């Protein structure tokens with residue numbers, strides 16, 4: 662099994678051999694993020710190389726003082742896997758798993774896009790680690806080891822639904838709404854609120870309507886959408902946009918649209934039949 666198809670090695674980066682101690686991580690791969698939005702998906706790949714070099718300088722500089730960049734790898738928005746410590750090295754990434762698991766950062770922030778190319782890069786990396794190094798291929802998030810926001814709600818939703826554990830090759834789009842939760846704000850929340858309205862539950866949003874703030878009213882709207890398409894939709898079912906919740910909100914919009922179409926064709930039928 663060759664390296665990932667778009668691989669940038671340490672030697673290509675001009676970095677010397679990593680001096681970290683030997684390890685043979687067999688238990689899986691851990692996903693990380695940056696913590697603040699970087700916007701790399703909207704920039705050229707050279708910005709990723711700059712980001713990676715800056716990350717190494719920061720990790721080896723006075724504030725961290727590590728022997729090397731902390732992570733094993735980075736998977737960028739353009740589908741490249743970039744070497745960090747690389748294979749068979751102890752990391753400074755996830756205390757409790759630095760010798761048992763490999764690490765990969767997506768270099769994204771909380772609302773950054775996770776691109777289909779990036780997902781495929783993680784899948785190629787995972788396949789390489791399993792076939793080349795006998796790694797189990799279990800994909801976890803940093804927060805599975807310690808209390809941290811890392812790797813962000815969007816990436817963690819993909820960890821949980823098994824997206825990264827699929828074989829490479831097929832494209833997976835990440836839905837805008839995935840990973841939103843009570844407390845989220847912004848355009849993606851507004852899009853969710855507009856979908857709640859289109860699904861017929863705009864009243865749940867209250868007077869503020871589609872304001873881009875995911876509070877209890879939006880959560881109730883999500884819960885009602887899920888209930889409408891047959892979910893048990895108990896309390897708390899609207900608090901977070903899991904992959905399943907995303908599917909059910911979309912299904913609710915579709916169901917409402919079909920229902921309206923039926924009503925209008927029925928109405929049309931009764932209006933025209935006396936003359937027909």
Ligand SMILES: [Zn+2]
Pocket residue numbers: 692693694754803811812
């Ligand atoms: Zn992390």
Ligand SMILES: [Zn+2]
Pocket residue numbers: 705706707709710737738739740741
């Ligand atoms: Zn890139």
